[in-house]
Amino acid sequence: MGKGGEMNTGKGDESGGYENPNYPVVIGEDGVPRIGACAVDPLQSFKSTELQLWPIFGNKLSFARPHMRAFHFQWLSFFMAFMVWFAYAPLLVVIRQDLGIAKKGIWMSNVFNVAACVVARFVVGPLGDVYGAVKVQTALLGFCGICTFFAGFVNSLAELCLMRFLIGVGGATFVITQLWSSEMFAKNVVGAANAMTGGWGNCGGGMAIMIMGFIYEGFRDTGMSDEQAWRRAFYIPAVAVILVSVCMFFFSDECPSGKLSDALAAGKREKVTVKESTRGGFTNLNSWILFVQYATCFGIELHINNGMAMYFKDTYPVSLATAGLIASLFGWMNLFARGLGGYFSDMANAKLGMQGRIIVHTLYLLAEGAILIIFSRVDSIAHAIITLVLFSCCVQAAEGTTYAIVPYVAPKALGSVSGVVGAGGNVGAVVWGLMFMFGDSGKTGYRNLGIIIMASALLSVFIKIKGAGSIFGNDDSGESDEAPPVAKGEEL
Secondary structure: OOOOOOOOOOOOOOOOHHHOOOOOEEEOOOOOEEEOOOOOOOOOOOOEOOOOOOOOOOOOOOOOOOHHHHHHHHHHHHHHHHHHHOOOHHHHHHHHHHHOOOHHHHHHHHHHHHHHHHHHHHHHHHHHHHHOHHHHHHHHHHHHHHHHHOHHHOOOHHHHHHHHHHHHHHHHHHHHHHHHHHHHEOOOOHHHHHHHHHHHHHHHHHHHHHHHHHHHHHHHHOOOOHHHHHHHOOHHHHHHHHHHHHHHHHHOOOEOOEOHHHHHHOOOOOOOOHHHHHHHHHOOHHHHHHHHHHHOOHHHHHHHHHHHHHHHHHHOOOOHHHHHHHHHHHHHHHHOHHHHHHHHHHHHHHHHOHHHHHHHHHHHHHHHHHHHHHHOOOOOHHHHHHHHHHHHHHHHHHHHHHHHHHHHHOHHHHHHHHHHHHHHHHHHHHHHHHHHHHOOOOHHHHHHHHHHHHHHHHHHHHOEEOOOEEOOEEOOOOOOOOOOOOOOOOOO
């Protein structure tokens, strides 16, 4: 990845490289010619071939539009949605006591929390293809921000389940984040870009689990009762997510040409209908294989975010705040682990093409399952924390490798594919929640999850992307219009 202008596109870019007369060729500090920096323009169609995230990639930190400004709003918007999505989780111990709800009732609310997102992710994918990422993302954030403002008004299990169901719609922001990122970044970095926007966004779950207990205790220290403290704690994340949604709408770009409407008018984007997008994503077998596998990585993450604080509080002699802090370690691994998954996928692609991406993806799933089985067998809190962190690293990395494959499945219906695969994560969370609700919610439950994860990894042998390849080798025929050929050693 090179250094240079604010907006770098390399030779061989699918948009036409240096031949576009609207943008001058400049010589970077390393002597490599690139497209010069420019403002957003309807004629621009270039995807960025680098992530300007010094020191991570050895260039400079950039917030320039369109690519890097969009990148930062991508992860930040998802971060805020994830934060409010799991704002309830660290307070559930207090809420169940205050409202007189049994432990199974709490698990039921967890199921409702993730169930809404299943439908929402299926729906928003095609909408993102048709109406653009920014508009759909703003609507989602605004909705879940308003719901979070009223999160402290619940008085029964039914109301708790309803409110968590409504807030759970915000989890669909992930689909738009991945669509948006794939619109902005070229093949050589799209795996890392998708992984980092998703991973940094997922840290919102860790943030919620870490801070909500302290916000609650801070309100209580002012003299409020336990009930008053947990009810008012939701005001803070609600206001924060609404502010971010407003800034994103006015100060970000949804594609390299700025607005989707500009790209369509300039002929830089092919117009697609909801029906066409839905058909392209929902009828592709690869979408559903990744759907199942995403259920065993992101679905696991959702399950852990909802239940791990309660697990540590019930299993070990720790305070609510400490249990939340320990559980937050799982989410905070998203700072780097998911990005590493995407990065290694990009590196494997450079050497082996699509075969490399699928191999790396499969290995991370196998490691994830094996470590969870180990977690289920440890007895000390120290060993539990160590294995939790290692397990989290593999979970996040597997999520990154999943969405390093997604852009190739059906590019013309990328939003729909992202929606199908993303919904798999939520379906998984619902299934795991029901499994823990009606079965063993302790060590045996986690052992069984580990076995299921390892079994899902075997499905990789059925992934075959026409024009790109499978785990057994690459398909360089280039006959498909669904995905670009990925030849061995291909740079972009």
